[in-house]
Amino acid sequence: MFFEIDLNIIPKVRYIGHVTYNFPWIHFERVIDEFILYIIESGEMYIEEDDKKHHLLPGDCFLLEPNKLHRGYKEACCSYYFIHFKHSSLTKSSLNKNNICDYLLEARTNSLSSDIFSESISTSYSSYYPKMFTIKNETLLSEISSILTSAIDYYNSKLEHYKLTSSIKLLEVLILIIREFISDEKNLSINKSPKSSYLTNSLLNYLNRKYLIKITSELIEKEFELNYDYMNRVFKKNTGFTIKNYVNVVRINKAKEILATTSCKVREAGYLVGIDNPYYFSRLFKQITGTSPLKYIKSLNIK
Incomplete structure (x- = not known):
């Protein structure tokens, strides 16, 4: 089950906390008029919602719905975060899982190819949140734990504004869970190895740091000790870009930043992002942005 959510709307946290039961405990029975997000840190929880039983384990993120009876059905030791909140645009979705995954994957691709200086948003604020999701990534679990502790x-x-601040933190957690969900689903849907997501993230980090140097297939093979064609296929399936195309997009976006914030000339901007040939730089700039560097500068009203 999934919920459609408008991420441009901040959830309203009423109550948030963390609890640890070192002795067997069973969840009490209640009906409440708000969402409750449980994130299990350790142990296990046995909870029933509208006669449907759920056995929650570490890493599980479970969203209880408003106005539904929920109660425990078995004792267990457990440590978990709980967040009680309301949201004016969080509703059940009628779309199936495949359609939702396609939508979120397209949003990922659009975001990665977006212009960081554009005033328009790179992706729609409309997204989809899973009722139940298990986070297997220990690093992400640690990050979410830190955010919720804060x-x-x-x-x-x-x-002053303590509930607003907590609500903004919750929104961050919801976005992180949505991101991790689509990353996991992408790995399953294209039958890739469990390491492919890690490889893509490693490549993204590497390319974002090393765009200034001449990046060749030989250099990347030496850095990652993997076949370049294989890495390129995995990278494109995850991002929609070939490695070469992604590097060029990064370079041109950095060049736009330089042209927008400094008095550098076009030739200098190209050099500063690792492109020595000014003619190639201008051609690539227009290919990616749809306009020439000079026209871009004029559009900024730089005198």
């Missing part, structure tokens, strides 16, 4: 600290401080 949110709880803000909440408990009761300083």
